[in-house]
Amino acid sequence: MYARLVSGAVLGIEARPIEVQCDVSGGLPQFHIVGLAEKEVTESRERIRSAIKNAGLSFPAGRITANLAPADLRKEGVGFDVPIAAAILIAAGECPAPPNEYLYIGELALDGEIRRVRGVLPIAIAAGDVVDGLVVPRANGREAALATDVPVYPVGSLAELAGFLRGEQPIEPVCVDRRAAMRSDPPPIAFDLAEVRGQTHAKRALEVAAAGGHNLLMVGPPGAGKSLLARCLPDLLPPMTLEEALDVTKIYSSAGLLEADTGIIRRRPFRAPHQTISYAGMVGGGHGVPGPGEISLAHRGVLFLDELPEFDRRVLETLRQPLEERTILLARAGLSVRYPASFTLVAAMNPCPCGYLGDPVQPCRCTLQEIHRYRRRLSGPFLDRIDLFIEVPRLAVEELLGARGAAASLDVRSRVAEARTRQWERLRDEPTVFSNAQLDGELLDACCTLNDEAQSLLKRAVGRLGLSARAHVRILRVARTIADLDGAETLTAGHIAEAVHYRNAAESIGD
Amino acid sequence: METNDPNTAGRQAEEDACRFLREHGYEIVARNWRTARGEIDIVARDGPTLAFIEVKARSEEGFGGPEAAVHPAKQRRLIAAARAFLHVTACDLASRFDVVAILDGVPRLHRDAFQADEACTPDW
Numbered sequence: 001m002y003a004r005l006v007s008g009a010v011l012g013i014e015a016r017p018i019e020v021q022c023d024v025s026g027g028l029p030q031f032h033i034v035g036l037a038e039k040e041v042t043e044s045r046e047r048i049r050s051a052i053k054n055a056g057l058s059f060p061a062g063r064i065t066a067n068l069a070p071a072d073l074r075k076e077g078v079g080f081d082v083p084i085a086a087a088i089l090i091a092a093g094e095c096p097a098p099p100n101e102y103l104y105i106g107e108l109a110l111d112g113e114i115r116r117v118r119g120v121l122p123i124a125i126a127a128g129d130v131v132d133g134l135v136v137p138r139a140n141g142r143e144a145a146l147a148t149d150v151p152v153y154p155v156g157s158l159a160e161l162a163g164f165l166r167g168e169q170p171i172e173p174v175c176v177d178r179r180a181a182m183r184s185d186p187p188p189i190a191f192d193l194a195e196v197r198g199q200t201h202a203k204r205a206l207e208v209a210a211a212g213g214h215n216l217l218m219v220g221p222p223g224a225g226k227s228l229l230a231r232c233l234p235d236l237l238p239p240m241t242l243e244e245a246l247d248v249t250k251i252y253s254s255a256g257l258l259e260a261d262t263g264i265i266r267r268r269p270f271r272a273p274h275q276t277i278s279y280a281g282m283v284g285g286g287h288g289v290p291g292p293g294e295i296s297l298a299h300r301g302v303l304f305l306d307e308l309p310e311f312d313r314r315v316l317e318t319l320r321q322p323l324e325e326r327t328i329l330l331a332r333a334g335l336s337v338r339y340p341a342s343f344t345l346v347a348a349m350n351p352c353p354c355g356y357l358g359d360p361v362q363p364c365r366c367t368l369q370e371i372h373r374y375r376r377r378l379s380g381p382f383l384d385r386i387d388l389f390i391e392v393p394r395l396a397v398e399e400l401l402g403a404r405g406a407a408a409s410l411d412v413r414s415r416v417a418e419a420r421t422r423q424w425e426r427l428r429d430e431p432t433v434f435s436n437a438q439l440d441g442e443l444l445d446a447c448c449t450l451n452d453e454a455q456s457l458l459k460r461a462v463g464r465l466g467l468s469a470r471a472h473v474r475i476l477r478v479a480r481t482i483a484d485l486d487g488a489e490t491l492t493a494g495h496i497a498e499a500v501h502y503r504n505a506a507e508s509i510g511d
Numbered sequence: 512m513e514t515n516d517p518n519t520a521g522r523q524a525e526e527d528a529c530r531f532l533r534e535h536g537y538e539i540v541a542r543n544w545r546t547a548r549g550e551i552d553i554v555a556r557d558g559p560t561l562a563f564i565e566v567k568a569r570s571e572e573g574f575g576g577p578e579a580a581v582h583p584a585k586q587r588r589l590i591a592a593a594r595a596f597l598h599v600t601a602c603d604l605a606s607r608f609d610v611v612a613i614l615d616g617v618p619r620l621h622r623d624a625f626q627a628d629e630a631c632t633p634d635w
Contacts, residue, residue: 026603028593028627049626059623061560062605 010119012337022087035068055112060092082106118256212481213435220392269301524568549588
């Protein structure tokens with residue numbers, strides 16, 4: 001009495017098909033799960049036994065062996081409960097083998113209820129057209145239906161599943177029209193720039209950051225509104241495309257952070273980890289199959305690091321490579337997982353440890369040495385990845401009490417969208433470059449044509465400020481974005497002047 | 512018949528248990544099947560399944576009732592004996608462990624009371 005069926009294992013945002021085989025034979029009542037199963041998988045024996053009995057089904061006597069193939073791939077997670085239970089029921093003759101090949105996934109509660117699991121979306125994508133249908137926990141139904149055109153059967157309990165397999169109780173498949181889901185109204189703006197008083201300069205810098213995908217560092221005293229400004233950034237970016245939204249949803253599904261029945265994620269992520277975050281928390285890791293870190297959870301969105309110098313230096317340095325490559329490879333013995341990590345970095349810091357250096361009212365109490373030590377925590381190579389440096393000064397009383405800002409997020413977003421469209425048009429032949437922030441070398445030169453006035457201004461600025469070659473590159477990238485916002489193809493002196501201005505603040509941070 | 516002789520009381524309980532099991536459709540195969548490592552009170556067929564049955568009787572509630580007497584050490588002895596039984600009789604039926612707990616003359620049947628792999632790891 002033998003049964004086999006299909007399930008899946010998540011590896012990062014990819015998934016591999018797993019064949020679940022089950023044999024029920026004579027002998028002493030024993031139940032073994034083999035096939036490189038981690039502890040949580042072997043523990044499922046107790047859940048499966050109780051769930052089958054409590055669902056009013058009979059747990060077979062004799063010897064039961066379940067095998068998860070391929071046997072050389074480590075299996076973890078609780079999603080194998082349902083496929084193993086279904087295989088036992090079929091092998092024991094309690095349910096007939098269904099005529100169609102389904103993929104099964106889900107965790108069992110002791111009472112036979114089927115609980116939601118993580119990673120259903122990647123599994124549904126991988127299973128794609130290979131199987132005739134997916135049997136998933138009810139709470140994962142919409143998530144699974146996003147990815148595939150085969151029927152998705154949501155089940156709430158083992159008893160329901162048995163009824164379905166016996167053909168006694170048909171289940172209505174869930175259908176999600178993903179194009180229609182994307183066409184409906186985009187999520188409302190969570191933090192509107194109009195809510196931030198004053199700080200016109202910083203708002204303009206945010207617009208430039210959004211338009212060109214540039215990383216941004218804000219320096220200013222506590223309470224100037226740095227965090228609020230950062231929170232506005234995700235909504236300044238154009239709404240996510242279907243592919244982007246699926247990418248983000250896949251990562252959240254794999255991390256187990258999708259809320260039940262959400263379906264697709266349409267709001268760009270905003271992640272603001274605390275300064276005490278560990279290395280694994282930032283780039284990803286953990287025992288078993290490494291999970292995504294904050295940089296991947298911020299994919300297609302914004303990673304906000306408040307109090308930048310307070311972060312562990314080692315953690316900051318690990319960001320350097322993903323900031324360049326926009327992806328992270330977590331290599332472990334015997335298995336490596338790649339997560340996307342294409343995010344805009346927004347960092348904020350105080351000008352000095354006490355926070356009041358340069359403040360017109362509050363005197364700074366730090367010694368020169370303290371200030372020096374504070375700024376030295378940020379390495380040159382790390383700061384090199386940041387294109388825009390701005391000062392966010394404390395608001396004067398008139399500004400605090402004055403009218404709210406004029407720039408509303410929706411207006412900025414439409415200007416950003418136009419600037420992005422110009423970039424995509426220009427970079428149509430470049431498969432890996434999507435924004436001005438990624439321009440480099442010959443491509444940068446090809447994209448930036450300066451008029452004479454701009455040419456001479458840039459020359460003077462480089463000479464007067466003693467700018468490095470790297471700084472020069474960054475000024476050009478930012479100027480390109482400013483021109484795109486302006487709707488201009490040729491860079492003018494005005495564009496260069498603004499870009500140089502965003503560099504100037506960097507010198508004060510000791511770059 | 513009132514008696515305090517443990518052996519006689521045990522016999523009586525097993526008699527009662529057999530009658531009780533037959534009423535439930537069991538077909539008795541063997542009684543007091545012994546090996547050096549343990550003894551099985553009753554071996555019976557329940558449809559396609561072979562059941563190894565342990566009988567425990569108590570005249571009053573206490574110490575967790577008769578069921579509590581089928582503790583892990585006892586389970587291991589039963590499993591060893593059952594394994595020997597299957598080996599000696601060359602039987603390849605699917606098998607199961609049942610317990611008949613008799614409290615003050617009232618029998619209770621626990622089907623599939625424990626599994627052969629559970630008691631393999633001692634839980635103390």
